[in-house]
Amino acid sequence: MRRLLALARRFSELWSKARRDRELTEELAQLVEMETASHVSRGMPPAQARRAALMRVEVESTKAKCREHRGLPRLEALGQDVRYACRTLRKKPGFAAVALATIALGIGANTAVFSVVYAALLRPLPFPDPQELVSVAETSDRGNISERGLSYEDLLALERSGIFAEVAGVTRHQLTLSGASDPTLVTALGTTSEMFPLLNITPLRGRYLLPEDEPGGAAPVAVLSEPVWRNRFAADPRIIGAAINLDQRAFTVVGVMPAGFGLPGAGRLQEVWIPVTQDPLFRTFLPHREIHGLFVLARLKSGVPLARTQSQADAVSAQLAHDFPAESRGWRLRLVPLRREINGELRAPLLVLLAAVGFLLLLACVNIANLLLAKATSRVREIAVRQALGAARGRIISQLMTEAAVIGLLGAAFGVALAFWGVRAAALVLPSALPGVRNVELDGWVLGFAFFVSVLAVLLFGLAPALLASVSSIQVNLKQSVAQTGESGGRLRLRSLLAGAEIALAMVLVVAAGLLVRSLIAMTSVNPGFESAHVLKAAISLPRYQYSSPQQWAAFSSDLLERIHAQPGLEASAIAVPLPVVDQAVNLKFSIADHAPLPPSLPATADYVSVSPQYFRVMGIPLVRGRGFSEDDSSTRPAVAIISQSLVREYFSNEDPLGKELVFGFPPGPPIAHQIVGVVADIHDAGLNQNPAPMMYVPFAQAPFWGGELVVNSTLPAADVVGAIRRVVASIDKNLPVTDVAAMPDVIAASVSEPRFRTWLLAAFGFVALLLAATGVFGVVSYSVACRRREFGLRAALGASPGLIAGLVLRESASTAGTGLLAGLAASLVLVRFLRSELYGVAAYDPLTFAAGAAVLLCVALVASLIPAWRAMRVDPTLTLRCE
Amino acid sequence: MLEKTEIWQGTLALMVLKTLEGMGPLHGYGIARRIEQISGDSLSVNYGTLYPALLKLEQEGFIASEWAPSENNRRARFYRLTAAGRRQVAKAEREWDRATKIVARFLDPGAESA
Numbered sequence: 001m002r003r004l005l006a007l008a009r010r011f012s013e014l015w016s017k018a019r020r021d022r023e024l025t026e027e028l029a030q031l032v033e034m035e036t037a038s039h040v041s042r043g044m045p046p047a048q049a050r051r052a053a054l055m056r057v058e059v060e061s062t063k064a065k066c067r068e069h070r071g072l073p074r075l076e077a078l079g080q081d082v083r084y085a086c087r088t089l090r091k092k093p094g095f096a097a098v099a100l101a102t103i104a105l106g107i108g109a110n111t112a113v114f115s116v117v118y119a120a121l122l123r124p125l126p127f128p129d130p131q132e133l134v135s136v137a138e139t140s141d142r143g144n145i146s147e148r149g150l151s152y153e154d155l156l157a158l159e160r161s162g163i164f165a166e167v168a169g170v171t172r173h174q175l176t177l178s179g180a181s182d183p184t185l186v187t188a189l190g191t192t193s194e195m196f197p198l199l200n201i202t203p204l205r206g207r208y209l210l211p212e213d214e215p216g217g218a219a220p221v222a223v224l225s226e227p228v229w230r231n232r233f234a235a236d237p238r239i240i241g242a243a244i245n246l247d248q249r250a251f252t253v254v255g256v257m258p259a260g261f262g263l264p265g266a267g268r269l270q271e272v273w274i275p276v277t278q279d280p281l282f283r284t285f286l287p288h289r290e291i292h293g294l295f296v297l298a299r300l301k302s303g304v305p306l307a308r309t310q311s312q313a314d315a316v317s318a319q320l321a322h323d324f325p326a327e328s329r330g331w332r333l334r335l336v337p338l339r340r341e342i343n344g345e346l347r348a349p350l351l352v353l354l355a356a357v358g359f360l361l362l363l364a365c366v367n368i369a370n371l372l373l374a375k376a377t378s379r380v381r382e383i384a385v386r387q388a389l390g391a392a393r394g395r396i397i398s399q400l401m402t403e404a405a406v407i408g409l410l411g412a413a414f415g416v417a418l419a420f421w422g423v424r425a426a427a428l429v430l431p432s433a434l435p436g437v438r439n440v441e442l443d444g445w446v447l448g449f450a451f452f453v454s455v456l457a458v459l460l461f462g463l464a465p466a467l468l469a470s471v472s473s474i475q476v477n478l479k480q481s482v483a484q485t486g487e488s489g490g491r492l493r494l495r496s497l498l499a500g501a502e503i504a505l506a507m508v509l510v511v512a513a514g515l516l517v518r519s520l521i522a523m524t525s526v527n528p529g530f531e532s533a534h535v536l537k538a539a540i541s542l543p544r545y546q547y548s549s550p551q552q553w554a555a556f557s558s559d560l561l562e563r564i565h566a567q568p569g570l571e572a573s574a575i576a577v578p579l580p581v582v583d584q585a586v587n588l589k590f591s592i593a594d595h596a597p598l599p600p601s602l603p604a605t606a607d608y609v610s611v612s613p614q615y616f617r618v619m620g621i622p623l624v625r626g627r628g629f630s631e632d633d634s635s636t637r638p639a640v641a642i643i644s645q646s647l648v649r650e651y652f653s654n655e656d657p658l659g660k661e662l663v664f665g666f667p668p669g670p671p672i673a674h675q676i677v678g679v680v681a682d683i684h685d686a687g688l689n690q691n692p693a694p695m696m697y698v699p700f701a702q703a704p705f706w707g708g709e710l711v712v713n714s715t716l717p718a719a720d721v722v723g724a725i726r727r728v729v730a731s732i733d734k735n736l737p738v739t740d741v742a743a744m745p746d747v748i749a750a751s752v753s754e755p756r757f758r759t760w761l762l763a764a765f766g767f768v769a770l771l772l773a774a775t776g777v778f779g780v781v782s783y784s785v786a787c788r789r790r791e792f793g794l795r796a797a798l799g800a801s802p803g804l805i806a807g808l809v810l811r812e813s814a815s816t817a818g819t820g821l822l823a824g825l826a827a828s829l830v831l832v833r834f835l836r837s838e839l840y841g842v843a844a845y846d847p848l849t850f851a852a853g854a855a856v857l858l859c860v861a862l863v864a865s866l867i868p869a870w871r872a873m874r875v876d877p878t879l880t881l882r883c884e
Numbered sequence: 885m886l887e888k889t890e891i892w893q894g895t896l897a898l899m900v901l902k903t904l905e906g907m908g909p910l911h912g913y914g915i916a917r918r919i920e921q922i923s924g925d926s927l928s929v930n931y932g933t934l935y936p937a938l939l940k941l942e943q944e945g946f947i948a949s950e951w952a953p954s955e956n957n958r959r960a961r962f963y964r965l966t967a968a969g970r971r972q973v974a975k976a977e978r979e980w981d982r983a984t985k986i987v988a989r990f991l992d993p994g995a996e997s998a
Contacts, residue, residue: 006943024935027912027961030954031931034913037956062932069936069943 013071024066028059077395081402088403095375096407098775099368103411103457105768106364108418109357111450115423115442117350118449120343125264128200129299133338134306135265136167136296136313138331148292150333152276152285155192155294157320158333163312165301168195169294170266171282175246176543176737177232177272183737185541186228186271188246189263190279198299199263205229206240206255213254213275216283222251223273226259246272247280247543248735265342266295280544281706284668289327291667297338310335348837349758355834356509356765361457363505367772369461370498370779372404376469377491377783383469396470404462412454416447468494492784499773499780500820506766506773507824507857512835513766514849515842516759522841523752528581529683529692531620532744534713536721537579539740540729541707554635554704556732561612563728569716570724574615575700577708580685581751582740590664590696592651593673606647606694607685608666610703616642616680618713626658626678633699640699641674646682647694662696666703674698687751689840711744718743758838770860778864781813785868792872793880802873809869810862817861821854828853896929896937898980901946901965901973909964911954912938938963946972 013020032053039049067073089096124130136158138148150158155169168191175188196208204226213221222244224233233239243250251274262270276294277283285291300309313333320328336344376383383396420442468491540560547553557575564573578586585607591598598604613629615621624645633640641662648657657676665671674696682692700708714721722741729736785792792805832844842849903918904910910918915938916929941947946969954960965973 002944005945006940009943009945023961026959028931028935030911030958030960031913033956033958034911034954057931062935065932065936066939069939 007072010070010072014076017071020070021067024063028057028062032057032059077398078402081399082406084399085403085406089406092375095371099371099407100411100414102364102367102772103408103454104414104418106357106361106457107412107415107450107454108422109415109765110354110361110453111416111419111442111446112422113350113353113357114449115419115446117354118446119441120346120350121339123445125339125342127264129302130339131337132165132300132302133199133264134298134300134309134335135338135341136298137334137336137341138292139334140330140332149294150296151289151291151327152294153287153289154320154328154333155296158296158298158313158316159194161312161316163301163309163316164298166194166198167296167298168192168198169276169296170195170263171276171279171293171295172267172270173281174541175272175280176248176541176735178245178248178543178735183735185539185737185739186246187267187269188272188274188279189266189270190276190282191263191273192276195263195297198297201257201261203255204258205237206253208255208257209273209275214277216277218275218278220249220251220278221254221275222246223255223257224253225257225261225271225273228271229256246274248546249280249543251278263297264338265297288668289324298335306335306337352512352835352838353758353761355831356512356762359505359509360765360769361453362460363502363509363769363772365457365461366498366502366505367776368404368407369465370495370502370776372400372461372465373468373491373495373498374779374783376400376465379469387470393470397466400466400469401458401462404466405458408454408458408462412450412457415454416442416450419450464494492780492787495780495783496816499776500816500823502773502776503817503820503857503861504824504827506769506860507821507853508828508831509762509766509769510853510856511824511828511832511850513759513763514853515832515835515839515844515846516755516762518842518846518849519839520752520755520759523689523755524749526684526688526841528688528748529621529681530580531618531713532748534715535619535744536712536714536718537582537740537742537744537747538710538712538722538725538738539707540710540736540738542736544706547706550704551635553706554701557612557700557704557708559732560710560728561614563731564710564712564725567724567728569714570712570721572614572618572713574618574711575612575708576615576619576711577610577700577705579709579711580609580683581687582709582742582747585686585693586666587693588664588666588696590662591671593661593663595660598651604651606643606664606696608664609685609695609697610666610700610705610708611697612700615697615711618711620713621683622681624679624681626676628678629697629699631701634701635704637702639672639674639702640677642678642680642697643676644680644682644692644695646692647696648679650694664696688748689752689755709740755838755840770856773857774860774864777813777817777861778868780816781809781865781868782871784812785809785872788872789875790880792875793877796875797877797881805875806869806873809872810865813861813865813868814858817858820861821857824857825850825854895980896933897941898973898976900934900937900941900963901969901976904947904963904965905970905973909952909962911960911962915963941969945969 032050035053035056036046036050039052040046044052125133127133136150138150138154140148149171150169152169155167158164158167170189170191172187172189174185176183177186178184191209193209193211193214201208203223206223208223209221212218224239224244229235229239239253240255242253244253245251257273262268263273277286282293285293300306313335317328317332321331386396387393423442542553542556547556561573561575564570578584586609587605588608589605591604611629613631613633616623616628623642626642629640629642643657643662651657652660657679660676661673662676663671663673680695680697683695684690684692685695686693710725712721712725722738725741726738729738792808795805796802828850829845836844899919900915903915903922907914907918912931912934916931916934919929920927938947938949942949942963946966947963948966949961949963951959952962
C-alpha cells in the first residue's frame with residue numbers, strides 16, 4: 001500500500017520536474033552557504049571555507065542521485081528510447097520500410113494462419129460442455145471400411161443401452177421445396193428428436209422437433225434455418241404453423257433456428273430439419289440394419305471418460321453381432337471426440353501451413369537481425385561516444401532493444417491489419433477453401449497469439465545485434481571511422497552466419513513449395529479416364545411422393561432422355577448416378593457366383609454406378625471387351641453389368657469375366673445376380689487424387705433411381721444447352737428443379753481447388769523466402785566488400801585483374817550459400833516427412849525437387865552478390881593507396 | 885582519532901525520523917549536524933546519501949517539507965514528521981530493537997544461558 005502511494009507520488013512528480021529541479025538547486029545552494037558559514041565561524045578563511053563546503057556537498061553528484069530517486073527514471077528512459085527509436089526510423093525511411101514490411105508480412109501471415117487454426121482446431125464448439133460431445137461411427141475390419149454411419153436400428157440399440165447421457169442421429173440429403181415460389185432443392189436433415197436437447201440450443205422462433213413428432217402417424221413437421229426463413233419467406237413471423245411442401249408433401253413449420261446454427265459435423269449447408277421418421281427418402285431405410293446412413297452424435301455422461309464409454313460401446317457392438325450376425329458381425333462402434341471428427345482432415349494441411357509461416361517469420365527475424373546488425377555497425381562510433389560519456393552497457397542494450405521493439409510492434413500492428421483483411425479476402429474469394437471452418441475471426445486469443453509471437457520475434461532479431469553492438473571496444477571504435485572497421489571480423493562472421501541461416505530456412509520453404517507444386521501438377525495432369533472437355537452436367541431430382549415407384553423413375557428418365565435426344569446438338573446425352581468426381585462414390589459389397597472363395601485380403605467391394613445406355617459414349621470411356629448397354633437391357637430382361645478393368649485384374653486374374661455373374665444389390669433391394677456383358681476402362685471416380693477403384697455399372701432401366709445427373713456432350717454454347725435442358729424438363733413437369741448445372745472441366749478443377757489454394761499459398765511463401773534470403777546475402781556481401789576495400793585496392797595495385805577480384809567476392813558468397821544449403825538440405829530431409837500426407841504422385845524425398853531448390857537458391861545467392869562484386873571490381877587502387 | 889564511520893545501510897532513514905521526532909522541523913544541514921552530534925561525532929553524514937533518503941521518505945509520506953525562513957533569514961527547506969512518520973518511528977524502533985537483540989545473542993552466546 002505504502003509502496004503504491006510512493007509510486008503514485010513519483011508518477012505525479014513527472015509533471016513537476018522543472019520546478020523540483022529548481023527547488024533542489026536552491027536547497028543545495030543554501031546547504032553550501034550553511035556549510036561555508038559553519039567553517040567560517042570556526043575561523044577558516046571564507047574562500048577556503050567555501051571550497052571545503054563544496055567538496056563536502058558535491059552539488060552535482062547529489063543532484064544526480066536525487067534525480068534518480070525522483071519520478072520514474074526507468075519509464076522516462078523508456079520514453080526517451082522510444083522517441084529516439086522513432087527518430088532514427090524516420091531518418092532512415094528505407095531501412096524502416098524494409099524492416100516494417102518484413103515483420104508485418106511475417107506476423108500477418110502467422111496471425112492469419114493461426115486464426116484459421118484456432119477456429120478449426122482449438123476453439124471450443126459453440127455448445128455447452130463441448131468436451132462431452134462425441135461422434136459415433138461404425139467400422140468394419142471385414143469390409144475394410146474405416147468409417148460409416150449407423151443404421152437407425154443400431155441407434156435405437158445405443159439409446160436403449162443408456163451408456164450416453166443423450167444420443168441422436170441425423171441424415172442429410174436434398175428435398176424439393178415447392179409452393180411459395182419456384183421449386184428449389186433444399187438441404188434437409190432428417191434428425192431424431194434427441195438432437196436438440198443434446199446440443200442444448202434454443203430455437204429463434206417456435207420450437208424444435210420433439211419426441212411426439214416422431215411416430216409414423218404424427219403430423220409431418222419441419223424446422224427452418226434462419227436464411228431460408230429470411231430469403232424464401234421474407235422473415236414472416238406467421239410462418240410458424242404454416243405449411244410448406246417438401247417433395248410434394250405438406251409439412252407444418254413449427255420453428256426457426258437461429259442464424260449460423262448447424263448440427264456439427266452434418267455438413268455446411270443445412271436448411272430444413274425434419275424428423276427422420278418423416279423423411280421421404282430415409283424413412284424407407286429405417287428398418288434396414290445394414291444401411292449405415294445416420295451420422296450419430298452423443299453426449300457422454302458427465303464425468304465418465306471417453307475410454308470407459310468406448311468399452312461400454314464395445315459391449316453393445318458384441319451384443320449386436322451376437323443378435324444379428326448377418327448384418328452386424330464384424331462391425332464395431334467407434335467413439336471420436338466431435339471436434340476431431342469435424343475438422344480432423346484439416347489438421348495436417350493446417351499444421352503444414354502453420355509450420356510454413358513459422359519458418360517465414362523466422363526468416364523475417366533473421367533478415368531484420370541482419371539489417372539491425374548492419375545499422376549497428378554504422379553506429380559503432382555513436383555507441384562508443386555514448387559509452388565514453390558514461391552510458392552503462394545495460395542502458396545501451398535497452399536502447400537498442402527498444403528500437404527493435406518499436407520496429408517489431410509497429411510491424412506487428414501492420415501485420416495484424418494485414419491478417420484482418422487477408423482472412424476477409426480469403427473467405428470471400430475461397431468460400432470452399434476452408435470447409436467446416438466457420439467464423440474465422442481475430443478475437444482475443446488470436447490477437448494474444450500475434451502479440452506473443454511479436455515479442456518472441458523482437459527478442460529473436462533484437463537481442464544478438466544489441467549485445468554485439470554494446471561489447472565493442474571503446475578506444476578502437478572511437479579512433480576508427482566506419483569504413484575502416486575492417487577488423488570487426490566477429491560481426492562479419494555473425495552476419496554471414498545469419499545469411500547462411502536465411503538460405504537454410506528459405507531452402508526448407510522452397511523445397512516444401514516445390515514438392516507441393518509437383519504434387520499439384522501430378523494431380524491435375526491425371527487423366528480422369530473420361531472425356532470432360534465438352535461435357536455439361538445438371539442434377540435432376542424427382543419428388544418421392546409424386547414419383548414413388550421405381551417404374552415411375554425409369555419411365556421419367558427414358559421420357560426425359562428421349563426428349564433431350566430430339567433436341568439438335570444434344571444427341572450425346574445420358575443419365576448417371578452417382579456421377580464420378582461430382583458425387584460421393586457408392587461402394588457396394590459383391591460376390592461372384594459359382595466362384596472359388598476369394599482370398600480374405602480382398603474386400604470384394606466395388607463402386608456402383610447406374611447409367612443409361614449412351615453413358616460410355618458420352619463420357620468417352622472406352623469399351624475394352626464385350627458389349628455396352630442397350631435399350632434392350634430393360635427391367636423385364638435379365639440383369640446385366642459392365643465392370644472395369646481393375647475389377648477384372650483383381651478378381652478375374654486368370655479367367656474370362658464375360659458371362660460370369662456378379663451378385664450385388666443397391667439397398668434396400670436384395671443382392672441379385674448380374675451377368676457380366678462388358679469390360680470398360682478404369683476411371684478416377686472418387687477424385688483425381690484417388691486411384692481408380694474397381695467399378696460395376698448397371699443399366700439405369702434395371703436400377704432406376706429417383707434422380708440423377710444428366711450429362712450432355714455437346715459443342716453448342718453452354719447457355720443454349722442449359723436452356724434446352726430446362727425447357728425439356730419443364731415440358732415434362734413444371735415443378736421439377738434443374739440444379740447444380742456445371743461444365744465438367746470446372747467440376748474437376750474445383751475438386752482440386754483446395755490443394756491448389758494451399759500449394760499457391762506455400763509457393764508464395766517460398767517466393768517471399770527467396771526474396772528475403774536474397775536481401776540477406778546482398779547485405780552481407782556488400783558489407784564484406786566495404787570492409788575489404790583496402791585489400792581489393794592493394795590486390796588491384798599489385799596486378800590482380802577485376803575478374804579475379806569479382807571471383808573472390810563470388811566465391812565468398814558461394815561458400816556462405818553452400819553452408820546454408822547444406823543446413824537447409826538437412827533440415828528439409830528431416831521435415832518433409834510431415835508433408836507426406838499432402839503429397840500425390842511425388843515422393844517426399846524427390847531428388848529433382850531438392851536439386852532444383854538448391855540450384856534456385858544458389859542462383860539467387862550469386863545474383864544477389866553480383867552488385868557487390870561489381871563494386872569490388874571498381875575499387876580504384878590509386879585512391880586506396882593514397883589513403884594509406 | 886578513529887576513522888569516522890559511514891552510516892550503515894538502512895539505518896539512516898530511522899536516524900532521520902528519530903531526529904525529526906526529537907527536534908521538530910529541521911533543514912537538511914540541521915539534520916546532518918544533529919545526527920553527527922548525537923553519534924558523538926563518530927558518524928559522518930554524506931549529503932549524497934542524505935538527500936535521496938529525504939526524498940524517499942517524503943515519497944513514502946513519512947515526512948513532509950515546506951519552505952520557511954532559516955536562522956539567517958534566507959529561504960530554506962524544512963522537513964517535519966507526519967502522522968504516518970510517527971507511527972513508522974515506533975514500528976521501526978521495535979524492529980530495530982528486536983534485530984539488535986538477536987544480533988547481540990550471536991555476539992555473546994553465553995548471555996543466553998545466564
